Amino acid sequence: MKLLKQLAVVAALSSIASYASALTPIADSDLSKVSGRDGVSIAADLHINIGEFKYTDTDASGGSVSFNNIKITGALAATIDIVNNATFNSEALAAFPDGAGGVIPNPKTTLGVSGGDGLAAFAPKGDVVKIAIPLVDTTKNLSMSVDSIKMGNSDASYGKFEMNNIKLQGTTVYIWAH
DSSP states (O other): OHHHHHHHHHHHHHHHHHHHHTOOOOOHHHHTTOOOOOOEEEEEEEEEEEEEEEEEOOSTTOOEEEEEEEEEEEEEEEEEEEEOHHHHHHHHSTTOTTOTTSSSOOTTTGGGOTTOOSGGGGSOSSOEEEEEOOOOOOSOOEEEEEEEEEETTOOOBOOOEEEEEEOOTTOEEEEOOO
16 A cells, blocks of 8 residues: 555656646747737627616706617627738728828828928837727627607607617728837
8 A cells, every 4th residue: 555655646746747848938939930820809798788878968057868778789800910011001001002091191291381390200110919800790780779858857768879880890900109
């Protein structure tokens, strides 16, 4: 029996040693050779409810209007990737070759002022985070509804409001530090 206990202890210690040997540090040069898939995907099935949105006129004779029981529902998916500066410039500015209305204003034409107004200083110099809402075939597009619209303290409603099939697919957002 004593021999059995000793063999169990030896087996346990040897297995711990083999696990510890797998936890060796990796040099930066070796780590740079590692490749894999990049990016993150995010999906959400939204069910947002807002009890009331109320506008009040603060003048002495002012009143208020309230939008009650606001609901936002539907599916939303996004991908998050890191893109280099060259990719960002080719993607983000492709639709605006002259810089007019693009993500990065053209420093020579911004606000119609010759020489620009300095907004180009905010242009990314390095990698950029790209958040994209991909084209997804779904029957759960975003929708928004307001159950009632009331004026002042009245219980009478002007009716309800709906926005259906709100599609954000194809939207891209870029984030960078400056």
